[in-house]
Amino acid sequence: MRTKEKAKKGATKGGGKHEFIVLNLTKEKLKGHVLWESSGDEIKIDVNGLESGKGSLRKRSYPSSGNRVYWRSSERDRESELNCWHGYAHAIVTISDYGIRVLATDTSPDTWKW
Numbered sequence: 001m002r003t004k005e006k007a008k009k010g011a012t013k014g015g016g017k018h019e020f021i022v023l024n025l026t027k028e029k030l031k032g033h034v035l036w037e038s039s040g041d042e043i044k045i046d047v048n049g050l051e052s053g054k055g056s057l058r059k060r061s062y063p064s065s066g067n068r069v070y071w072r073s074s075e076r077d078r079e080s081e082l083n084c085w086h087g088y089a090h091a092i093v094t095i096s097d098y099g100i101r102v103l104a105t106d107t108s109p110d111t112w113k114w
Helices: none
Strands: 018-024 033-038 041-046 059-061 069-073 078-081 090-096 099-105
Touching: 018 041, 033 059, 041 059, 069 090, 069 099, 078 099
Parallel strands: 018 090
Antiparallel strands: 018 059, 033 041, 033 069, 069 078, 090 099
């Protein structure tokens, strides 16, 4: 029987500083919070009352190399996993009627045009 060897992951560039925001892609205001979790650390963004089509304030997170990163919605009983490496210092957490998903980018939200 073959066993899959766990891949070794290198250090996160940029000192491991990352930011994430939550975008409401539903038709209603959001309730609750979104939780970022990695290696026992947790960070919450309060999204209670976040209107449809709007984004939350940015929150800084500090992932450590080799650990899984999860985002969870307190109201939707779902989670998403995405490990950001190298230049991808920004994560966009989307909450829609279909669930929660995370997109990674190296482009700061400061440069986005809406």
